[in-house]
Amino acid sequence: MRLPFLFVLCTVMIDAMGIGLVLPIMPELIVEVQGGSLANAAIWGGVLSTAFATMQFLFGPVLGNLSDAYGRRTVLLVSLFVMALDYVVMAIAGSIWLLLIGRIVGGITAATHSTAAAFMADVSKPHEKAANFGLLGAAFGVGFVLGPLLGGLLSEFGTRAPFWAAAGLSALGFIAGCLVMPETVTDKTRRAFNWRRANPAGSLKAIAALPGIRPMLWVYFLYSVSIYVYPAIWSYFTVERFGWSPQIIGFSLGIYGIGMAAVQGGLIRPATRYLGERVTIFAGMGFEIISFALLAFLTSGKIALMLIPITALGAVVTPALQAMMSRATPDSQQGELQGVLAALHALSMILSPLVMTSVFAQFARENAPVYLPGAPFLLALGLMLVGFVLFLRSRPAEV
Template sequence: MRLPFLFVLLTVMIDAMGIGLVLPIMPELIVEVQGGTLASAAIWGGVLSTTFAAMQFVFGPILGNLSDAYGRRVVLLVSLFVMALDYVVMALAGSIWLLVLGRLVGGITAATHATAAAFMADVSKPKDKAANFGLLGAAFGVGFVLGPVIGGLLSEYGTRAPFWAAAGLSTLAFAIGVFVMPETVTDKTRRTFSLRRANPVNSLRAIASLPGIRPMLWVYFLYSVSIYVYPAIWAYFTTERFGWSPQMIGLSLGVYGIGMAAVQGGLIRPATRYFGERRTIIFGMGFEIVSFIILGFLTNGFIALMLIPITAIGAIVTPALQAMTSRATPDSQQGELQGVLTSLHAMSMVISPLVMTSVFAQFARPDAVLYLPGAPFLLAMLLMVVGFVLFFRSPKVMT
């Protein structure tokens, strides 16, 4: 099982690289195909992110249920193959509407991480789940280190070069998976596919009905809405506040990825072992609250760059929350659970980019009553506080 385990980590890393590759060039690309100002580009950036997320919300539970019925292998490989085609479409897009179409298809196929998480749940002992989910997060972080840095460098060759690179990476992952990826769903754990149950609302109800799960789902959702402020506005915020170039934006995202990989790959195991998952989550959310306050008012780009790896400590929350919910879910519903978590994350990606970019546009305008480009981070802080209080007051039934 060692090669498949490494392949799944590699797939998540390549997926993160594909996402990170295009982040540094999105503001420039949107202005190129649509025209307008950076503020209007931020609005279109929110639309593209929301389109992507809306498809994840609808199809996340469907793909999760399909993986419970037909296996992780087929869902993972098909997703990678179509994802490669989607990046080709994005590379050739000459209008904003083709970019929107590309994000529609991309959102449908972006089940790689959820399917990988279901695979990890299949092969992990209960005591190892937090650590193995952390390895997935670390792999994502490594990809996020390489992706933005490479994307920033490739931007020297035009705004389309990163899309071609992302298409190549997805194709490579697909080719490797064909040869090494086994099936981990057995006849014992296989569950018949039901389109009615695959509905996002019905899947959410089924998982939320499990003992102790409902408050954790709310916390996961609020945390996701808050944390998505980073990819939603970082390129626009750092361009406006610090005058950073695409190369500098790529470097900063790479620094964040290094920090996230170090936290989820190295810190999560000792943290959950010595403090338990519950106190680990409380610490991580508290750390994010402080980070958001600082970024909200920060005006020095050098300090922002130095602060990035420290803010990554908050990434410890996700694997701990995943482990708590996975341990409380039957083996036959692990794919459904990951689909629900993907759906909640997707819903946060629907809400967060639209809200955060709109707040940024209002406070970054030349005629703004209060010029405060960091305002979205302060909004994220308030949402994180709500999630923190809800988690702190929730029953300790899964600890």
């Protein structure tokens, strides 16, 4: 299973790289195809990002359910093939509407994290699940760091070069998958596809009905909304509070991405082995709570940089939560569970930036009743505390 394992990790990394690869050229590309000012391009950039995240929210459960019915191999290979074609279309797109369609299709094809996680659940022993889910998170983190870096380098060859690179990576992934990826869904675990359960609401209802799972889903969602305070306001907060340049902001985000990859790829295994999943989750949430409290009132940029590795320690929470819920879910619903988690994650990507940036704007404006650019971190702290209390009361039953 070593080669299929590596293929799935590489697929997740390609998904993450494809998202970040095109970020450096999007402002220039939108101005190129649409015209107008950079401010207008920023508006369209927000539309494209929201469309991408919305498709991930809607189609994470669909692909998860499809993988329960037709297999992980089929869903991953079809997604990679369509993804390669989609990047080719975006590479030659001459209008903003074609770019929008490309981002919509891209959001659908990149919603394979649920299928990749279901594969990990299929091939992992119960005590291995947290570590293997952590490797998925690490692969995503590596792709998230490498994507923008590679996109920035390729931008020297024009605004379309990153799309051609993303298309090539997806095509290589498809070819590799055809050669090494087996099917892990058997006739015993296969479950018929049902449209009523293949939408976020239907899948959520089915998974939440499992004993002890409902509060865990709330914990997962609250945690996701909380930690998205970082990408939502970090660039604005660090300029307002510390006067950072774009180079320092990029450097700090790179440190965070590398830290998350290291934590989820390496630390999660010994943490769950020696502490257990519950204590690991408590510790991870505790690190986040401390970080939020400090960042809310911090005025030193140097201390903020030193704090980043501590904030990255909170990344142990997601794989440990996934492992606990996976063990409480029947084998025939592993794809459905991971689809629900992918949908909740995507929903947090939609909601958190809207809420956190609004809070930042209210407390960072000139005539604010209380000047506190770190106010979004206090909101994130409150949400994390609610999740902490809910987790104290949750006890999912294993199947």
